[in-house]
Amino acid sequence: MIQVYSEIGKLNKVMLHRPCNELYQINPFNLEEMLFEDTPYLKDAQFEHDSFSKILKDNGVEVVYLKDLFYQAMMREDVRRSFILDFTELSNISSIRLKEKVKNHYTNLDLNDFIDSVFEGLRRDNPYFKKKDSLGEMTYLDDIFIVNPMPNCYFTRDSSVNIADSVIISNMGKQFRRREPLLLKYIHQYSDEFKDNPTINLFDNTLPYGIEGGDIIILSDKVVCIGCTERTSPGAIEYVSMKLFEKGYEAIYAFELERGRNAMHLDGMLTMIDYETFIFNPFLSGSVNVFKISPGREKSIKVISVTDSWEKVLADALNTNAVKLIPCGNGDRIIGNWELWNLGSNVLTIKPGEVVGYDRNDVTLSLLDKEGIKVHTFSGSELSRGRGGARCMSMPMIREKI
Ligand SMILES: NC(=[NH2+])NCCC[C@H](N)C(=O)O
Numbered sequence: 495m496i497q498v499y500s501e502i503g504k505l506n507k508v509m510l511h512r513p514c515n516e517l518y519q520i521n522p523f524n525l526e527e528m529l530f531e532d533t534p535y536l537k538d539a540q541f542e543h544d545s546f547s548k549i550l551k552d553n554g555v556e557v558v559y560l561k562d563l564f565y566q567a568m569m570r571e572d573v574r575r576s577f578i579l580d581f582t583e584l585s586n587i588s589s590i591r592l593k594e595k596v597k598n599h600y601t602n603l604d605l606n607d608f609i610d611s612v613f614e615g616l617r618r619d620n621p622y623f624k625k626k627d628s629l630g631e632m633t634y635l636d637d638i639f640i641v642n643p644m645p646n647c648y649f650t651r652d653s654s655v656n657i658a659d660s661v662i663i664s665n666m667g668k669q670f671r672r673r674e675p676l677l678l679k680y681i682h683q684y685s686d687e688f689k690d691n692p693t694i695n696l697f698d699n700t701l702p703y704g705i706e707g708g709d710i711i712i713l714s715d716k717v718v719c720i721g722c723t724e725r726t727s728p729g730a731i732e733y734v735s736m737k738l739f740e741k742g743y744e745a746i747y748a749f750e751l752e753r754g755r756n757a758m759h760l761d762g763m764l765t766m767i768d769y770e771t772f773i774f775n776p777f778l779s780g781s782v783n784v785f786k787i788s789p790g791r792e793k794s795i796k797v798i799s800v801t802d803s804w805e806k807v808l809a810d811a812l813n814t815n816a817v818k819l820i821p822c823g824n825g826d827r828i829i830g831n832w833e834l835w836n837l838g839s840n841v842l843t844i845k846p847g848e849v850v851g852y853d854r855n856d857v858t859l860s861l862l863d864k865e866g867i868k869v870h871t872f873s874g875s876e877l878s879r880g881r882g883g884a885r886c887m888s889m890p891m892i893r894e895k896i
Contacts, residue, residue, distance in 0.1 A: 589630025
């Protein structure tokens with residue numbers, strides 16, 4: 495069951511992915527394509543991730559792991575066969591015969607090894623590919639992988655978005671993450687969690703428009719903000735808006751951010767932490783075009799440009815007089831950008847006024863403290879090397895309604 499009608503309602507259930515050996519497949523000479531800033535040390539990354547998970551459990555949140563749900567979804571052989579077809583199709587394997595060989599290899603692996611291999615990728619030096627009998631195996635020998643690993647899976651926020659009682663299965667903007675949503679598609683149909691009542695996907699994944707969960711902020715059961723970014727396109731926002739209007743949503747606010755890694759997702763720039771309180775990137779407000787999308791006649795949509803400040807936009811969206819925006823790093827040009835870079839504005843709200851985040855963002859944390867926000871912290875030295883924080887590393891499944 496999915497029940498997510500806000501960013502702040504008490505979090506009862508969440509999906510995480512504990513990083514595994516896929517982090518050891520990060521190639522230091524290929525960080526940009528793999529979307530990492532540096533090479534995390536797996537043991538410490540797992541320790542940090544376990545501390546994150548423990549905070550959640552200690553605070554009454556049920557934690558489920560993406561890998562377990564995926565395992566359940568792959569137990570049926572016919573489902574696994576169909577996944578293997580879809581997955582190899584999307585994996586950019588360099589030849590037809592090599593793709594066939596990869597499919598055979600996956601089909602013959604036992605379930606645990608198969609699951610690990612999906613996350614870790616397949617290297618050319620894998621013994622199964624020792625005898626080179628396809629052109630694909632004899633060429634491009636400087637490629638390390640036949641099938642790339644998926645080191646970004648621990649950012650469970652991005653590959654899907656649970657919203658209301660449904661899900662948006664993402665279309666990832668970056669090639670390296672393109673296959674992650676496929677796991678979620680199968681999870682929402684075939685895992686024990688969902689097989690009796692598969693979740694409805696509000697997106698059409700055949701559309702050529704990118705959309706990622708980090709760009710979606712569920713302000714209330716009536717209003718959603720969506721970042722229009724390098725990863726989430728206007729076309730996807732239009733499509734999702736129409737779907738949400740059918741579900742009774744009344745307005746979608748599109749925040750157009752600079753397209754690039756600086757403003758990767760909206761959730762690195764703005765996070766809701768209490769009924770009327772947000773952490774935000776003070777260097778952006780004012781320079782961002784905001785558009786209000788509302789239902790038009792006969793299933794069409796209306797779009798107007800909104801020139802107000804973020805304070806005013808968010809207050810209107812929440813139908814209140816004023817909201818409080820806490821500037822990440824107190825707006826200092828160095829500290830502010832340092833803490834934004836280290837995900838100071840990317841905390842996970844576990845109930846109104848109570849959040850979980852990295853311990854490294856001292857200035858933002860002390861501002862939160864002054865505002866009476868309760869903060870639980872964990873170390874993120876290794877995890878932050880992937881440029882994501884507690885919000886990016888979690889996908890809420892059930893929040894209490896507020
Ligand atoms: N929702 C987020 N802010 N996610 C951060 C994702 C970081 C990941 N390395 C990427 O570049 O895709």
